[in-house]
Amino acid sequence: MRVAGLVLAAGGGRRYGRPKALVRHGGSLLVERASRTLIDGGCDPVVVVLGAAADPVRAVADLRGCLVVDNADWVTGMGSSLRVGLGALLATDSVAAVVLLVDMPGVTAEAVRRVAAGAGPAVLAAAGYPPGRRGHPVLLGRDHWAGVRATARGDTGAAAYLRAHRARLRIVTCGDVADDRDLDVPADQRGGRRG
Template identity: 70%
Template sequence: MVGRSDARGPRRDEAARDPTRASAGGGAPPGARGDVVQLSRTPGPSPAAVAGLVLAAGAGRRYGRPKALVRHRGSLLVERAVRTLVEAGCGPALVVLGAAADRVRADADLSAARVVGNPRWATGMGSSLRVGLRALAGTEAVAVVVLLVDMPGVSAEAVRRVAADATPACLATAGYGPGRRGHPVLLGREHWAGVCASAVGDSGAGGYLRQRLARVRIVPCADVADDADLDVPPAEAAAPDADGRPGRG
């Protein structure tokens, strides 16, 4: 997630996994997007409410199919992500779908979550983040935990740690060793509008967090979670590279 690169430099997927790394993807300037919203509603009387948000709209081109539909250890990745957030106590739990949304709705048990669609999913993860935050604007959540669909090693305990002591002003990310930050990410409600305005391409909340590193709480999670994503199918990941080295697992 954070600090991973090969001889060719960081890949686009790696930039997406690290919430504070600059994205290699492009995108229209914030002022040119019609879906940037104002999130000004004041939370209601439930100050401890922390929502959960799963970003599951991508096509999974390198994997060969949308990762929401990938089965891993008996369940679909999107089901596992929702279950992780619910077991951690997040509520409401919300899933953003895009590619193959109808099939995901048909095949996955998402009864524990609210499902919203992102018609602009092909523009990158940033658009899905904006859709999710907009959908949560009408809730009483003081903060939201953001989780990517392709990280089955992120545990409910990691989510609980990151979400602990959430406030409307908080910012936090999981830590996986020196200099390695990643998901889950906690965004206090006061930051949602700013994140929406800065989320471009596949950067998600990365640009916003990089500008506020001194305020971001790093929560050690390496002992309870694995931040590796399922970037390619297992057989391809195990195959050796051209130089004979094993592929990424």
């Protein structure tokens, strides 16, 4: 059963000062890292959603092997990117999608593999980090895509849907192999804030 990957990389990076897809971290662009993490984690296909600076990202980022789609409504928040990405995946035979945000370079391919293990159309799963916190990556089984798309608004993404279905959400321990710290401001690249 095929598990897709979905990189949400459309934001303008208001707090960061520029689109995070174009931020270089550890020798590569964040958008390249995120897509490579999903590919190395076994996801196929991998969809990358762009918005702010979509043309510059296409011009400089190595996104070979990915399906790149545009979110014209990126300014409304991450929810619109999630809707666009899941919409693009409807044309595939994927049974689930692993969602990863562009600004989490500490998430590893091993974390993706763990969250995707046992994937199926009805499965919901999220990475777990101490002390009892859930984070990314998140797996959304295909049976849930319509519900997620209906509720994803603003910057909350799938959070409202996952809260409403928390009894079905499987938490997968990933703190030993990944760090889902997000890079909200440039100081975060130097180990400033944990998000």
